[in-house]
Amino acid sequence: MRKLLIANRGEIACRIARSARTLGISTVAIYSDADRNALHVRECDEAHCVGEAPAAKSYLAVDNILAACRKSRADAIHPGYGFLSEHAGFAEAVSDAGLIWVGPRPQTIRTMGDKQAAREMAIRAGVPVVKGSRRFSQGDLDELEKEAAAVGFPLVIKSVGGGGGIGMQLVDTPDKITAIAASVQERSARTFANGDIYLERFLPKARHVEVQVFGFGDGRAIHLHERDCSLQRRFQKVVEEAPAPGLPDALRRQMFEAALALCRETEYVGAGTVEFIVDATTLEFFFLEMNTRIQVEHPVTEMITGADLVGMQLRMAAAPETFDAETPAMSGASIECRLYSEDPKKKFFPSSGTLTVFETPVDMPNIRVESGYRQGDTITPYYDPMIAKIVAWGEERSAAVETAISALDQTRVEGIKTNRDFLIACLRHESFARGDIHTGFIERHHADLV
Amino acid sequence: MAKIEIQSEMTGSVWKLLVENGQEVSEGDTLIIIEAMKMEIPVIATDTGRVSEILVKEGDMVADGDIVLRLEA
Helix, strand or coil, rough: CCCCEECCCCHHHHHHHHHHHHHHCCEEEEEECCCCCCCHHCCEEEEEECCCCHHHHHHCHHHHHHHHHHHCCCCEEEECCCCCCCCCHHHHHHHHHHCCECEEEEEEEEHEEEEEEEHHHHHHHHCCCCCCCCCCCCCCCHHHHHHHHHHHCCCEEEEEECCCCEEEEEEECCCHEEEEEHHHHHHHHHHHCCCEEEEEEEECCEEEEEEEEEEEEEEECEEEEEEEEEEEEECCCEEEEEEECCHHHHHHHHHHHHHHHHHHHCCCCEEEEEEEECCCCCCCCEEEEECCCCCCCCCHHHHHHHCCHHHHHHHHHHHHCCCCCCCCCCCCCCEEEEECCCCCHHCEEEEEECCCCCECCCCCCCCCECCCCCCCCEEEECCCCCCEEEEEEEHHHHHHHHHHHHHCCCCCCCCCCCHHHHHHHHHHCHHHHHHCCEEEHHHCCCCHHH | CCCCECCCCEEEEEEECCCCCCCCCCCCEEEEEECCEEEEEECCCCCCCEEEECCCCCCCECCCCCCCEECCC
C-alpha cells in the first residue's frame, strides 16, 4: 500500500490520514463542492473533487470516487464510517478495480448489512437474539398486526438495510402500527434503496454494550474489550465509554465469546463491532447487529488499550497473510462526548451556520479531540451534525468523567447552537456518576439535562 | 379571513410536500418535511385552514425562519 484514498470527510478522514502518515502511506482526500476548504482536504497530500454538495452526488457517488482513485493512482481505499463504508457493491467495485479495500469482505458486509440475515447468522453462531418478526418486503404488510402481537409491545420497526440509528421507529401500542410500518418502508426505500422491514422487541431499560473485534480472515479473531454506548437520543449515540461500568466479569466474558463466535462464523477480516443490548435488570444479553467498519467511538478503545485501530486496519489490508495481533491489556477508563451542532432546547434540531468561534482544548493531558472543523468553517445542512469528539482518559471512571467535563468547559463554540451544556449536564448527573445508564437515560432525565 | 404564515424551523432541503394548494388542513397536520443532517423535521400547521400558497418545491433549500407556506384560517 503506497497511496490511500480516504472516501470520507470530517474528523474521520483527518483521523485516517494521521494513521496513514505514521505508516508512511501517502493520502488522497475527496471533497464535495461544499467542502472545498475543509480541514480533511488540507490534512491529505492531495485532494480531488467528487461532485456537488448533497452526499448522493459526491461522497456516495461510487463512479466519481473510483475516477478520483484512478486519477490519483491510489492503490487502496479506506471508507471511514457512514457514507459507503457498509456498501457491499462499493467494496466489490474497489476490489474488481484491483485496489485494496480497507474493510471486511463484500459478502460479510452484505450479510451483516441485512439485519435479518445478520440475526440468522448470529443464531447459527449460537449467539442469543431479541425476539423478532418475519421480514416484510415493501408493500407487504400482511398480518403485520398479528406478528406485532406475537413479538410484543413496545417494539421497534427496523429497516432491514438500516444502520447508524437511521430507519428505526419505536412503537408503544398496536394502534396505527400498519400506517407507521408503511411509512418506515417508504423512508427505508428512499434512504437505503431497500424498503424491507421487520419488527423487534424493544427492551425499555437496556444498556447498549458493544465488543470491538479484529479478525484475521481465517476464523481467528481477537477482541479489544467492550464499550458502553447507552446514552442515546433518537437511537443516535451521544456519550460512549470503555470499559462498560459495573458489568459483571462473567457477563463480559460471555459477550466476548459470542462476538468471537460470530467472527469465526464469518471468517471476519479487520475491525468490526458486535453490538448487544443488555437487559439492565436481568443482565441477559442479546445480539443487535454487527457493524462492519471502524466506528465513531473507536477512540475510547484506543485510550484504554493504546492500540491504533485504524493503523491495524491499514496493516491488515496491506499484508493480510502476515498481519497478527493479540488482545491488548486495558488500563483506566475513557469517555467520548459527541459535540453536535444542534439545539437541545429545540428538540435537538440540527443547527447550521458559521463557526465564528471554535476553540477546543489544546495539549490538555488525558484529552484527545477529534474534529474536522476549524474556526471560521461553515456547518452545512448536508452532512452529519457532529462537529467534534472530546475523548477523555482517567485511572478511574470518575477521573475520566471529571477530565471530560473540564475539557467541555474549555470548549467554546459560537455561531451555531451545540449540545455542549447538555453533555456537561449528562456527565454531572448523579445517575450517570453511579453508572446507572440505559438507553432511556436522556428521555427519563430530560428535565434535568436541558 | 386571517393569513397565517408557516415557517421552517430548520435550515435544510425540502424533502416532501404533503399538501396541495387549496387543501383544507387541521392544526397539527404535517404540511412539509424538511431534511437536514440525516434528520427529517416536519413543518406543522399552526392553525386549521386552507392552503393558499406554497412557496417551496421539493429539493429547494430553506433557512431557519423562512416562510414556506401560507394558510387562510
